[in-house]
Amino acid sequence: MSFRISVSGAAAEAVRTAVPALVDDLVASGITALDPALWGPAAEDEASKRLGWTESVVVSRPLLPEILALRDELRAQGVTHIALAGMGGSSLAPEVITRTAGVELTVLDATDPGQVLAALTDRLAQTALVVSSKSGSTVETDSQRRVFERAFEAAGIDPVERIIIVTDPGSPLEASAHEAGYRVFNADPNIGGRYSALTAFGLVPSGLAGVDIAELLDEAESISLALAIDSPDNPGLVLGAAIAATSPRRDKLAIVADGTHIVGFPDWAEQLIAESTGKNSTGILPVVLGTNAPELTENLADLQVLRVVDDAGVHIFGDHGGRDEIRVSGTLGAAFLVWEYATVVAGRLLGINPFDQPDVESAKVATRGLLDARPEPEPAAFISDGIEVRGTPHVIGAASDLASAVDALLEELGPDGYVSIQAYVDRLALPELEQTRDLVAALCHRPVTFGWGPRFLHSTGQFHKGGPATGVFLQILATPAEDLDIPDRPFTFGQLIQAQASGDASVLAEHGRPVLTLTLTQPASNLTVLFDALR
Structure with a gap:
């Protein structure tokens, strides 16, 4: 088979519990037949225009x-x-x-x-x-x-x-x-x-x-029939149930590339899952992790671990040595199609419409408003070693330096919460900023996501506003060494990325989410200070 999946622990129990009903309800063949009624009346109009991917x-x-x-x-x-x-x-x-x-x-x-x-x-x-x-x-x-x-x-x-x-x-x-x-x-x-x-x-x-x-396309076609059949072995049904039907629900999904030939797959899956499921105050939050990420040894009750490997075994599900995780393997074309099926199956299990993204537009509207008005930047609450510090009142109120501001943000983190780090910077010049993810995870003992801005706004940005109100948000900005104008537009790229960060921060604040914004005025020299504060 061009795609294999094995599940154990809570995921295996979810498959045993949920898949028989999905088979009885003819969900797989219904998806393939473009049935828009599978996600309820409220989603039917949108679903009728969004099933062409099958x-x-x-x-x-x-x-x-x-x-x-x-x-x-x-x-x-x-x-x-x-x-x-x-x-x-x-x-x-x-x-x-x-x-x-x-x-x-x-x-x-x-x-x-x-x-x-x-x-x-x-x-x-x-x-x-x-x-x-x-x-x-x-x-x-x-x-x-x-x-x-x-x-x-x-x-x-x-x-x-x-x-x-x-x-x-x-x-x-x-x-x-x-x-x-x-x-x-x-x-x-x-x-x-x-x-x-x-x-x-x-x-x-x-x-x-x-x-x-x-x-x-050949790789995708090779799995098409298996995905269309209402069978307990259907990998789309199995994966959808494993990620969305655990009881109690594990609403964070750690996606770990662990020896797979597919490069960067978790980043693609992150958008698919987060933007499709993160709405109506529910959803599954994908957390892209390396093999040595702190979360993998924390035994977090709300974190389901999924490993993308090159051999997930031949069984659809089983115990596999006591691991409590999901393992998937296969060709890239097959993986694309299986994950798309699994995501809409997860949407049905969660009771949401997996085809809309109602909260993505709010950040775009806020950005456009800032670009039209181009107000003076909000003054920093304070500057710590060349890093400008801003944030929502509860975060900034008790902070006097960088470390205390970070502490104040993490104090807002509940027992079922997560941290979202958002780096609105030149990631070619500052790739090491991605190391902040593991540092913060080790500090807070909770799942931490990392996104390059504004790219994540088209991905996990939907979950941040539409999913459970459990996130706290760390924005990292950098003063560009050189700006670039945009032909026939009244704003520059520097003004655009600033407006995108500020616009999203304002929408998060309106939704009651804690936000801490750090602006590196001298990025190369500020990194050491930032890393020290996060340790």
């Missing part, structure tokens, strides 16, 4: 000759480097696909001016840019396209020869792209962004970069 293998096959022909055409023109401007589902799947295949793709899902400049100055003469956006109105992607257009023109390169658009038919981006003369690939409009891995959004950038995308 047919993505068949729908996407006709795209392959066009993608491969364009790849050959670009290579003949001396294009050896593909960059991708996209956010969330438009970037996470191509990143996993290309990294797993060992193929280079520059993924630009950032608004930090330093990171955008790095992409603009990386082999521009040999670069083609894929611009991916379902709606075409995504502010990050629109801004990235504008600066690339300007850079190509300044280098004497016709942007029409170097920019490829992936979007939904009828979107504003499709209309403007056709008007400009760009090559356009349409995706199925009946597929939400986070379910789009096997559509044009996943295939166009990956195929142009050099991945064997026909093989990827």
Whole structure:
């Protein structure tokens, strides 16, 4: 089988309890038959327009000759480097696909001016840019396209020869792209962004970069029949039950890449699970962990451990030596499809609509308001060793230095809570900031997530506002060494990323979530101070 799963402990009990009812209710065949009634009346309208991913293998096959022909055409023109401007589902799947295949793709899902400049100055003469956006109105992607257009023109390169658009038919981006003369690939409009891995959004950038995308679809097709059958062995039903039907519910899911050939898969799964389930004050919070993460030895009652491995064994479920965990293995194409089925099964078990994201828009609205008004930045409550400290009143009220501010934030953490670290920085320049995750986890003995901003806003951002009100939030910002203007826009990238951080902080505060914001005014020298405070 191209996908295997084994479960033990609480997950095995969840499978034994929940899967028979899913089989009796014909859930798997209903999903495959595009039945929108599976998630209740309130979700029916949305579900009727969002089940196209079950047919993505068949729908996407006709795209392959066009993608491969364009790849050959670009290579003949001396294009050896593909960059991708996209956010969330438009970037996470191509990143996993290309990294797993060992193929280079520059993924630009950032608004930090330093990171955008790095992409603009990386082999521009040999670069083609894929611009991916379902709606075409995504502010990050629109801004990235504008600066690339300007850079190509300044280098004497016709942007029409170097920019490829992936979007939904009828979107504003499709209309403007056709008007400009760009090559356009349409995706199925009946597929939400986070379910789009096997559509044009996943295939166009990956195929142009050099991945064997026909093989990827073959891998997905090999598991399609098993996913459509109402059987206790259906891996989509088993995985969905294992992550959503534990009793009492383990609503944090530790996803650990543990010896798998698939590179970066937990980051893709994180968006799929968090954005699909985190609403109506419920949900499953994915927590991406390394193999030595502190949480794995804490025996946390609300944390379900799932390991992505290269051999999960041949049994659908069993004891497997007393481990209390889920283990999955398989090919990447099969994994995409199994996890999509499992996620909508989890949605049914949780009693929510797995296809909407009602709380994502609130941060976008707050960002737009700040960009329109561009108020003066809120003054820091205090500055500690060059780090500006801001936060919600309960966090900042009793703080006098960096360490006490961190302590005050963690004091807001309840017994079933989690910490979300959000780094709105140039992650190429400051990759070591990811180490803050393990430091905070060791400090608080609770699950800790880490997200690069603004990328996580299109991922776990939905869960933060719509899921259980148990999170506390640590924002880390950095003063950019150099800013970058955006053609025909009244704001810069530096102002954009600042507005995104401030906008999300304000929405979190409105939802009663504790927030601590730290701005590194001299990032290179401030890191030591920050790490010391977190220890």
